[in-house]
């Protein structure tokens with residue numbers, strides 16, 4: 001034992017050269033760490049003389065340059081409340097322990113209200129009620145049998161469905177919302193009863209999906225309500241989807257229209273231009289999106305660096321995918337391309353970057369270039385000389401699935417960094 005130790009010790013002494021190399025490597029690693037942090041992945045040696053642009057850079061660590069909710073970021077999007085049915089909410093954007101966290105929460109009090117369980121569990125039905133199956137296409141048409149996701153409910157003549165909703169707060173404003181369409185002589189009636197006030201009704205008579213809303217306020221001691229919908233006529237077919245009971249006000253913000261989730265966003269207050277932009281984040285392990293992009297607020301050109309879906313309900317491989325895109329909406333130009341990263345993006349932190357210059361747009365994953373769009377190949381390339389906002393958010397893409405009642409998820413962001421010249 002002793003002998004072996006002595007021999008090893010001698011080896012170390014004799015290996016002075018080796019020690020020198022090891023030390024040099026260590027010194028290089030430690031000394032180069034801040035250099036890497038200060039340079040864009042597109043130019044690690046900074047031959048282009050890039051500078052960190054602190055207006056769009058945030059480590060979310062509470063330091064000098066972290067000004068979440070102040071000079072740097074809006075926590076709401078001034079001209080967009082969020083993709084329905086998820087409404088951006090200030091409280092869904094949090095910062096602690098060096099991380100930005102964006103929550104997405106389903107506030108629906110209805111069980112199986114989107115029918116995405118592919119059954120009628122939790123519903124009492126009469127007549128002939130059954131599951132309707134849709135296409136999960138990205139742009140669902142109003143004349144499809146479902147409104148969002150993949151499933152809805154279909155009612156034949158003189159049929160209906162109802163559900164007792166429990167867990168409501170007394171003396172509180174709620175609304176029932178649902179989408180319906182009726183064909184071949186059918187007619188839709190929906191109702192809210194037993195909530196502590198008079199029975200309330202609304203109707204839909206439309207061949208395309210249309211929103212119905214019934215506002216109601218629970219009584220001073222009522223914590224439940226009875227909701228229902230039916231095909232009143234002895235003919236035709238009714239399709240219903242997206243049934244929700246949601247508080248009118250959630251933490252001081254009114255839930256408008258058909259919104260019943262809350263989600264979050266950060267949007268830079270200032271416009272930026274060409275440069276290298278990067279986010280380091282852990283994608284939400286759900287069917288919601290984790291997105292980082294740039295966009296011109298008036299002319300609407302958009303560089304989507306990533307719109308990741310950590311766990312699509314309809315696509316098991318979504319967890320590996322980094323969907324990128326380039327949009328010039330006013331010219332209907334869209335250049336989507338999905339990068340297969342080969343790793344589960346919801347399992348850890350990864351960097352997603354874009355180099356935006358006059359000649360090209362290059363998408364990076366973990367510091368490696370993965371896709372290049374040459375401006376010379378793009379119609380309307382000059383539009384991408386316009387300044388853009390930097391944005392991050394979480395949305396519901398219904399074509400990746402509709403999470404059920406009680407759903408809550410979080411997107412974790414370590415930093416957003418920007419370099420410009």
Ligand SMILES: [Ca+2]
Pocket residue numbers: 114115116146147148149150151152241242402
């Ligand atoms: Ca549905």
Ligand SMILES: [Ca+2]
Pocket residue numbers: 059060061098099413414415
């Ligand atoms: Ca951080």
